[in-house]
Amino acid sequence: MKTTPTHRRIACSAVALLAMTAAASAQMTDEARTFLTENDISETLIEQADGATSGELDIPADWLEKAAAEGPIDFSTNDSSEHVAKWLPVFNARYPEIEIVATETSGAARAVQPLLAYKSGSLVRHIVVSFEGSLPDYIEADALAVLDDLPAWDGVPEDRRAADGTFAGMQNTTWCLIYNKDNVTEDELPATWWDMVSEDSPLKDGRIGAANRAQLWTLNLWTHPDYGPERMADEFLPAFFNTLKPQLRAEGVGGMINLPLVGEFDVGLPTPNDETWEIMQTGAPVGWHCPEPVPQYFNLIGMFRDSPTHYSSKVFINWILSQEGQLVRLAAGGDGPVHKDLQVAGAALLADEFAGKDIALRTLDGMMTELPKLYDVWRPIWAAAGGPE
Structure with a gap:
């Protein structure tokens, strides 16, 4: 893209x-x-x-x-x-x-x-x-x-x-994290999204670049039983913006894939399995990692x-x-x-990164009912944190 x-x-x-x-x-x-x-x-x-x-x-x-x-x-x-x-x-x-x-x-x-x-x-x-x-x-x-x-x-x-x-x-499409292998070690990659935003997360202080695309991954967590609207609004999203302090970017998904290669940040989100796989085929020093539950839609x-x-x-x-x-x-x-x-073997790219993991599916009900509620929380926090329109 x-x-x-x-x-x-x-x-x-x-x-x-x-x-x-x-x-x-x-x-x-x-x-x-x-x-x-x-x-x-x-x-x-x-x-x-x-x-x-x-x-x-x-x-x-x-x-x-x-x-x-x-x-x-x-x-x-x-x-x-x-x-x-x-x-x-x-x-x-x-x-x-x-x-x-x-x-x-x-x-x-x-x-x-x-x-x-x-x-x-x-x-x-x-x-x-x-x-x-x-x-x-x-x-x-x-x-x-x-x-x-x-x-x-x-x-x-x-x-x-x-x-x-x-x-x-x-x-x-499955949406996870792309990372620069020269700057990020495997033991720094979070097992869960909670791990990613924890106080002792090795990826805080601007190492992550984030696009303004809450509908691509945050909604999946919003509707997942281990997260849910209340915990997302009160715990996860404040920790994501305030503890993690990601670079909030005006670029879209393409930027999240390409900018780690030029040193803008170490980890980009959200990034899809198909387009990430394509850049990996060029020999670029990037990997792709899926914290659980894995956002898919x-x-x-x-x-x-x-x-x-x-x-x-x-x-x-x-x-x-x-x-x-x-x-x-x-x-x-x-x-x-x-x-x-x-929905069988051989019909998805980078499936080894999410096969067997808990999938957080973005449902139609989530899009219709919950996405407006998520936007009511996400947009003010994004703007308050200095995120571009």
């Missing part, structure tokens, strides 16, 4: 309906199988996904016919252009009639600005992803179309999709109501939720599948 938006249009031309029908064949395409095999996805998972296509990718013929007459799908994504360039050709091998314009953005540009435009009567994006922090605003605005008629819908666990069918989890995907790409967007989102789409995105950029049948 980059902090400066990068735009890249990747599209393919519409083709005849005959080609469209062939592409919708309910079996894994050769392109998908080759891509998954070349990217070390196990044959067991490939065969499992292949067997699921007859149900999950059984798109109604009239959807495909209508999709072919629509224009390009325009959506903001936190995928890099390189990431998109890997999975998009596999999608288009199945659906060559659907054009995609993927705009790489982060933060407000991805989630807030499209909603503000929608509320003012202008549709600047058709699909919205990773909009968890703004979910209550989307619901209040009644901005999202119903998706529960998608063939792949039932593959999403019930606790990771909307009861009214308006949004679904598209991938699992699912990124959301939805589409705006009254979109001119209604059917194209439904076909695209359905593919994203299918086992084929989930494994292709895992191979392309390390996105952890949310699909209930893909």
Whole structure:
């Protein structure tokens, strides 16, 4: 993820309906199988996904016919252009009639600005992803179309999709600590979050850099029985800001990943397993550590109501939720599948750091009910501690 938006249009031309029908064949395409095999996805998972296509990718013929007459799908994504360039050709091998314009953005540009435009009567994006922090605003605005008629819908666990069918989890992400191995020893890494903010924490006095992203990890603790709202408000958060004295940064998640490398701070939070894994592959001297309970959540995907790409967007989102789409995105950029049948070995990056540990899952109820309460506590403390807006 980059902090400066990068735009890249990747599209393919519409083709005849005959080609469209062939592409919708309910079996894994050769392109998908080759891509998954070349990217070390196990044959067991490939065969499992292949067997699921007859149900999950059984798109109604009239959807495909209508999709072919629509224009390009325009959506903001936190995928890099390189990431998109890997999975998009596999999608288009199945659906060559659907054009995609993927705009790489982060933060407000991805989630807030499209909603503000929608509320003012202008549709600047058709699909919205990773909009968890703004979910209550989307619901209040009644901005999202119903998706529960998608063939792949039932593959999403019930606790990771909307009861009214308006949004679904598209991938699992685990949020922990990145650290500079040259400056932090393993025995300095906290076993629990309580250990991290303790009076004798070796990571206090500015060694940690923190982004203003309470919804990515703090909410998980807020709703966890070992922490809870009262202890978070009265004990944990005061200790985090006052005892730990982290560097409060204006940068987003990308900054938390990159700044430890240049000595801005020793430990960054919150950082996701997929993007951290990518930088680790460069040989950078960084590690990734998960205190317990381990914050994990699912990124959301939805589409705006009254979109001119209604059917194209439904076909695209359905593919994203299918086992084929989930494994292709895992191979392309390390996105952890949310699909209930893909919660198995080989389907998540850096899983050794959190496998077997207590997971603090950020639930939909937590996002809807508890996140506003957390913000009421977090935002004043962040501001009082000198945190940038």
